[in-house]
Amino acid sequence: QVQLVESGGGLVQAGGSLRLSCAASGRTFRISAMGWYRQAPGKQRELVASITNGGSTDYADSVKGRFTISRDNAKNTMSLQMNSLKPEDTAVYYCRVTLGNILYWGQGTQVIVSS
Numbered sequence: 529q530v531q532l533v534e535s536g537g538g539l540v541q542a543g544g545s546l547r548l549s550c551a552a553s554g555r556t557f558r559i560s561a562m563g564w565y566r567q568a569p570g571k572q573r574e575l576v577a578s579i580t581n582g583g584s585t586d587y588a589d590s591v592k593g594r595f596t597i598s599r600d601n602a603k604n605t606m607s608l609q610m611n612s613l614k615p616e617d618t619a620v621y622y623c624r625v626t627l628g629n630i631l632y633w634g635q636g637t638q639v640i641v642s643s
Contacts, residue, residue: 530554530632532623537637540613544641548608550623550634556604561626564597564608566619566639576621577608590616613641 536548552559563578577587577597585597594613599606606623618641623634 530556530559530625530627532625532632532634534621534623534634534637537621537639539640539642542613542615542641542643544613545609545611546613546639548610548621548623548637548639550606552604552606552625555627558627559604559625562599562606563624564606565622565624566617567622567636568616568619571619573622579606610639613639615641615643617641 531553533551534548536546538546540546548564560581561578564576565573566576567573575588576591577585577595579585579597579599581601587595594611596609618639620636620638622636625632
């Protein structure tokens, strides 16, 4: 199994920046893809950004050019640098990793962007 702990959420004004982190523990040697998802009130959970263990990345159109995903395979961590934040980025952000055919989710971290 894999345990995930997110950190770095908070309240920020529009135009500001936050950096989210996700630390994985447990059977981390089998982790392949990692990603960040978010869920705003009343909306479905959506992919924000993903990264393979080879470093290939993918972003939602709404965050391209503003967010950057990265991972450190040696430390089993993943980060999401969020710049130029907008009120519509307000959501609970979740870390997700893929281990074989099993998905593991973190508990989520709240991001609130005030206008």
